[in-house]
Amino acid sequence: MTQSPDFHLETLAVHAGVEPDPLTGAVMTPIYQTSTFAQTDVAQHKGYDYSRSDNPTRTALHGALAALEGGQHALAFASGMAAIDTILRLIKPGDHVLSGNDVYGGTFRLFDKVLSGYGIEFTFANTTDETAVANAIQPNTKLVWLETPTNPMLRLSDIAAMATIAHAAGAWLGVDNTFASPALQNPLALGADFVLHSTTKYIGGHSDVVGGAIILNDTAIYERLKFLQNAVGAVPGPMDCFLTLRGIKTLAIRMAQHCHNAMQIAQFLADHPAVAEVIYPGLESHPQYELAQRQMRGPGGMISFILHGGEAAARLVARDTQLFTLAESLGGVESLIELPAPMTHASVADSPLAIDPGLVRVSVGIENAQDLINDLKGVLNRL
Numbered sequence: 001m002t003q004s005p006d007f008h009l010e011t012l013a014v015h016a017g018v019e020p021d022p023l024t025g026a027v028m029t030p031i032y033q034t035s036t037f038a039q040t041d042v043a044q045h046k047g048y049d050y051s052r053s054d055n056p057t058r059t060a061l062h063g064a065l066a067a068l069e070g071g072q073h074a075l076a077f078a079s080g081m082a083a084i085d086t087i088l089r090l091i092k093p094g095d096h097v098l099s100g101n102d103v104y105g106g107t108f109r110l111f112d113k114v115l116s117g118y119g120i121e122f123t124f125a126n127t128t129d130e131t132a133v134a135n136a137i138q139p140n141t142k143l144v145w146l147e148t149p150t151n152p153m154l155r156l157s158d159i160a161a162m163a164t165i166a167h168a169a170g171a172w173l174g175v176d177n178t179f180a181s182p183a184l185q186n187p188l189a190l191g192a193d194f195v196l197h198s199t200t201k202y203i204g205g206h207s208d209v210v211g212g213a214i215i216l217n218d219t220a221i222y223e224r225l226k227f228l229q230n231a232v233g234a235v236p237g238p239m240d241c242f243l244t245l246r247g248i249k250t251l252a253i254r255m256a257q258h259c260h261n262a263m264q265i266a267q268f269l270a271d272h273p274a275v276a277e278v279i280y281p282g283l284e285s286h287p288q289y290e291l292a293q294r295q296m297r298g299p300g301g302m303i304s305f306i307l308h309g310g311e312a313a314a315r316l317v318a319r320d321t322q323l324f325t326l327a328e329s330l331g332g333v334e335s336l337i338e339l340p341a342p343m344t345h346a347s348v349a350d351s352p353l354a355i356d357p358g359l360v361r362v363s364v365g366i367e368n369a370q371d372l373i374n375d376l377k378g379v380l381n382r383l
């Protein structure tokens with residue numbers, strides 16, 4: 001099925017990119033587990049010659065991803081980091097990249113520890129602050145890069161405003177949309193040039209596959225990225241593409257349940273005496289509640305909360321909940337819990353971006369909301 005603006009997300013998630021297999025009629029795209037394809041004559045083939053360049057299972061995934069974000073083109077990668085790295089290969093030595101200052105740790109590491117060694121200049125600025133971003137733009141700025149909501153503080157950036165600033169400077173805007181998923185926010189429609197996903201998270205949705213994606217509209221830039229996808233070679237295997245496609249089918253209903261559960265849990269936490277602060281874009285207490293209402297179709301499944309009891313209390317909650325598994329990552333059907341300060345954010349401990357040691361981050365799954373609340377309540381009532 002080709003993408004059509006007439007279809008809603010629930011429909012696109014089930015149908016986009018996927019056609020019955022022309023050979024057998026198989027309804028689900030087969031896992032074309034092959035590295036190479038027979039040629040009909042020298043340099044003549046049926047559209048596929050080698051699986052790094054193209055593979056039919058990946059082609060189906062590209063179609064689905066493009067449709068979900070309302071973009072013209074999509075490219076899938078072996079991980080979210082591989083996808084970000086491929087976008088950054090459009091940037092040349094001497095160019096400047098303005099990045100959000102609380103982007104995903106792996107993104108910061110790639111920018112600061114890897115790519116800066118190749119002559120690309122990076123500045124890290126607070127992308128929730130339009131003035132700070134406008135002031136950090138330089139004559140050689142080629143890319144503005146941000147996440148919204150961010151991890152784990154769930155800060156929001158105004159995508160449309162950032163696109164205006166980036167474009168006025170002749171730069172691209174790239175938005176890592178992993179936390180919102182295409183179900184809740186579509187950055188291309190708000191003016192972004194690139195959308196990035198770690199499909200490992202909500203798009204895959206089952207914590208069983210690592211992957212990444214870029215979605216964009218500009219055909220000339222797509223051709224350059226498609227060339228890079230093959231030339232650099234960080235492609236996902238056919239099985240990974242199949243698993244991601246399978247996850248996508250239920251994206252819309254999963255996200256609805258993630259949002260429903262997270263809202264109930266956020267309200268429960270906000271009323272609990274052991275909890276000092278709840279950070280969730282669906283609560284009116286969120287400093288950017290109004291932007292969340294304007295920019296997102298739902299507040300998402302991620303909640304951070306700070307306990308009065310500090311790190312000791314946070315460790316107890318993370319360890320003793322039964323339904324929330326203590327683990328990094330997010331976006332799967334099962335609920336996860338982690339402490340960013342000693343886990344995902346240990347590397348920023350001594351910086352201005354250090355996370356409160358009493359902060360707990362939960363990735364709310366699609367279980368029953370009351371069961372999840374009872375699990376948290378049992379532990380919080382002991383604090």
Ligand SMILES: *Cc1c(COP(=O)(O)O)cnc(C)c1O
Pocket residue numbers: 079080081082104106107147151176178179197198199200201210211212
């Ligand atoms: C996980 C994540 C990434 C990196 O993706 P991988 O698939 O782990 O390589 C990038 N951005 C955000 C916001 C993430 O959560």
